[in-house]
Amino acid sequence: MANVYLGLGSNLGDREENLEKAIDALNDFDEIDVKDRSRVLETEPYGKTDQPEFMNMCVAIKTRMSPLSLLETVLGIEHSLGRVREEVWGPRIIDIDILLYEDLELELDDLSIPHKEMHKRSFVLEPLAEIAPDVKHPTLDKTVLELKEDLERGD
Numbered sequence: 001m002a003n004v005y006l007g008l009g010s011n012l013g014d015r016e017e018n019l020e021k022a023i024d025a026l027n028d029f030d031e032i033d034v035k036d037r038s039r040v041l042e043t044e045p046y047g048k049t050d051q052p053e054f055m056n057m058c059v060a061i062k063t064r065m066s067p068l069s070l071l072e073t074v075l076g077i078e079h080s081l082g083r084v085r086e087e088v089w090g091p092r093i094i095d096i097d098i099l100l101y102e103d104l105e106l107e108l109d110d111l112s113i114p115h116k117e118m119h120k121r122s123f124v125l126e127p128l129a130e131i132a133p134d135v136k137h138p139t140l141d142k143t144v145l146e147l148k149e150d151l152e153r154g155d
């Protein structure tokens with residue numbers, strides 16, 4: 001079973017309910033066990049700022065799925081919860097990002113692991129440091145907590 005960390009976000013509808021539904025949907029798969037979860041944070045929109053505030057959190061899962069199967073699964077969960085991909089950076093009912101998959105480094109057209117932007121995003125590092133402070137980013141060779149502190153310092 002692989003140790004995987006996911007970033008969840010929502011800024012449309014009942015945001016906390018959307019996050020809970022996404023976690024329940026993950027747990028419904030035999031090949032996925034949700035092992036831990038961070039608290040939910042309300043965060044300012046990053047990137048496209050003229051949109052509603054987000055609710056963000058991170059979860060730790062163990063899974064037998066391959067990275068691409070997991071991607072297909074999380075996209076299916078987003079779709080089942082009503083996510084329509086209109087604006088790239090626009091508001092969304094739910095967003096599930098694969099952040100880390102063991103110490104894998106993967107670069108495909110539709111999937112990069114570790115997530116390319118995770119070290120630039122406080123809405124990811126804050127909740128991720130709560131549940132996985134000592135997990136190492138395999139490319140940057142720093143722990144999640146070190147990345148969070150670097151971002152806070154503006155490094």
Ligand SMILES: Nc1nc2nc(S)n(CCO)c2c(=O)[nH]1
Binds near residue numbers: 044088090095097123
């Ligand atoms: N605070 C915040 N800003 C965001 N901008 C985008 S795009 N997203 C979607 C994540 O890729 C978010 C988000 O989840 N939280």
